[in-house]
Amino acid sequence: MGSDGGEGEKSTRERILDIALDLFIDQGYDKTSLREIADRLGYSKAAVYYHFASKADILLALHYRLHDMFGGSLDDLNQQVDDPVAWAKVLDTFIGQMLADRRLFILHERNRAAFEKLHRDQLHEDQHSDLEGTFRTLLANPEVPVADRVRLACALGAIMGTLAIAGEAFASVPTEDLTDMIRSAVGDLLTPR
Amino acid sequence: MGSDGGEGEKSTRERILDIALDLFIDQGYDKTSLREIADRLGYSKAAVYYHFASKADILLALHYRLHDMFGGSLDDLNQQVDDPVAWAKVLDTFIGQMLADRRLFILHERNRAAFEKLHRDQLHEDQHSDLEGTFRTLLANPEVPVADRVRLACALGAIMGTLAIAGEAFASVPTEDLTDMIRSAVGDLLTPR
């Protein structure tokens, strides 16, 4: 399939990313050193540098994992910037995608500063390839009533919050159940009573 | 009033905290060096060390600023751990307090890893003196139905999200208006239709 020969075993590159994901969530990106990653990997620091050009490059790869997860729903959101009623539908899709791999979201949520720096330094693409950028553009759009925008911010926060603030509190809750509950909550937020 | 002699001018200590607040929000705690703080202050690094024993000590002082802001409402929440209907009232108070000094909240939101480490290293007090600790305890309480706890997580996320995700988007919105809008949203989340 990919560029790897193996079938069951993961490539070293993927293993590094998995380890980095754990450590970046636990300690934060800045407080995690390549030595720690290399130790868990069982190899030396230089081995890590063989697979990634820099520490930021590891974060970048994780960013792409997250980006791939969304498929086109980010574009959908960008195309309906000024249509508050359309948001609810897009967010439903979002919620499903987010919960499918919660940890990537938690990573993003907990290392916002690092990701922003990454975007400033490396990703000079458009604002909208970025999750945060998309949200901020939407929330700052003066053509949409403030009340609607605040509601959207609350809805986004509700999704993120369930993952980030709760931590491991809902780890044992089946993904489908959690998805349903969050969808219901977001529905209450975006649909007028 | 306080321990300072001056009336109009701030003490150096307070100035350091203000500068640190700005930088920690912008770049994150880890990526901010004492040299940067000292530069903005106009003094040397050693001058900063005169006022604070360590870098972590600066973060600690900011933690106390946040802590003081709450007054007793954190205790209120701790005393009504298993009463979901009481949460709504406490959160109303919370929202007002949070918005009264948004930036302290954003600091906390954006440097969760650093604050957690601070608590592990320095604050061996009780779990409940801490904002996050209080929330996590509440959200993990098995005596409360999961659905209620998820709703609470959404409500907390909605509050945090409006501050953290939105960034400067709502900077021009009057605090009272924003408070009302968030209270209304949280009400919709916690009150069954």
Next chain:
DNA sequence: GTCTATATAGGGATAGAC
């Protein structure tokens, strides 16, 4: 592909002069 050894820089923190 993985290693050792090393270059280089920057950060936190201390000692002691003024």
Next chain:
DNA sequence: GTCTATCCCTATATAGAC
């Protein structure tokens, strides 16, 4: 109260052997 000078450690990253 504030400064200069300095120590020490850790981190990123590179060069080159195996």
